[in-house]
Amino acid sequence: MKRPTEGQVPDTPTAAATADVPVGRRQALAAAGSLVLGSALPSIARAQSDWPTKPVRLVVPFPAGGGADLGARVVSVHLASAFGKPVVVENRAGADGAVAALEVIKSAPDGHTLYFGTATSMSYTPSLKKNPPYDPVTDFTPISTFCIFTFYLMVAPSVPARTLAELVSYVRANPGKLTYATGNSTSILAMAQLTQNNKLEMTHVPYKGEAQAALDLIGGRIPIMFATPAILPQLLKEKFTPVAVLLPKRTSTMPDVPTMAEAGQPLVNIMPWGGLFGPAKMPRELVDRVSRDFGTVMRRADVGEQYEKLGLFPTPSSPQVMADLVKDQLAAWSRTMRAAGIEKE
Secondary structure, three states, X not given: OOOOOOOOOOOOOOOOOOOOOOHHHHHHHHHHHHXXXXXXOOOHHHHHHXXXXXXXXXXXXXXXXXXXXXXXXXXXXXXXXXXXXXXXXXXXXXXXXXXXXXXXXXXXXXXXXXXXXXXXXXXXXXXXXOOOOOOOOOOEEXXXXXXXXXXXXXXXXXXXXXXXXXXXXXXXHOOOOOEEEEOOHHHHHHXXXXXXXXXXXXXXXXXXXXXXXXXXXXXXXXXXXXXXXXXXXXXXXXXXXXXXXXXXXXXXXXXXXXXXXXXXXXXXXXXXXXXXXXXXXXXXXXHHHHHHHHHHHHOOHHHHHHHHHHOEEEOOOOHHHHHHHHXXXXXXXXXXXHHOOOOOO
């Protein structure tokens, strides 16, 4: 699959790509701000020239071992070189990403806490809750888009189905007898779309992360799950079959696996995305610095190669593109969840 260029989300019809705020306007705003601040506060420029003064935390809303965690660890080493200080990946799983998100929100907006926000915490959780624990638009500072995740629908050898059409037929013939696992919002919503659109009856078994779910799949207790390439080798070793990929195009690593549309399920079309954020009110100059360094790392050839193996597609962008994408995807996920029959809690 061709990697997207800067600021693009591959084949995502809901993704916005708006130009940055003009340089002149930014300069005018900065000048106005300096008049207000005067000499009472330390120079922002000087403070940022000293950044970072300690290790930078990169908070991930999933347990270790999953696609987001591995993707964060790939870039953390290179970001440490770019920043001049260690970048420590911290896993804060729980509450569909809310645990990690709230950890970031309460942190100082000084660039020492960054967040690998994904569609789970930034689109799914706010759309699911009647009273969301935070606002993904106002409680964070967008820095850059991060990546798009690849998900394969995996079926155990115990199920007599080697195509998606065969799986749908088998589940219909055996209502309520099969279970499926989920380890993130993408798998929850994609399976909801699949079951709702085809009127299938299966038992849902949720997990905090897909690495935990993989243990029960490998143990033969659960036969079906949408999985990222992070756990694909384990499932393939146990003779699981990938019957479709949740992307608009086939992947180069598994070109024989059809897309959902090619497999006859065009309405199973949710797009999992990730982005880099900081707490609200990070200074613009610092945001631009982090975004620039992050983009340089994400465009490295070796990072691209490692991401391809993980089924991740780097999508570095400007802060404005990330801001637009958050708003756009929040609305898109909310519409899709209602259409899939998932009501607010």
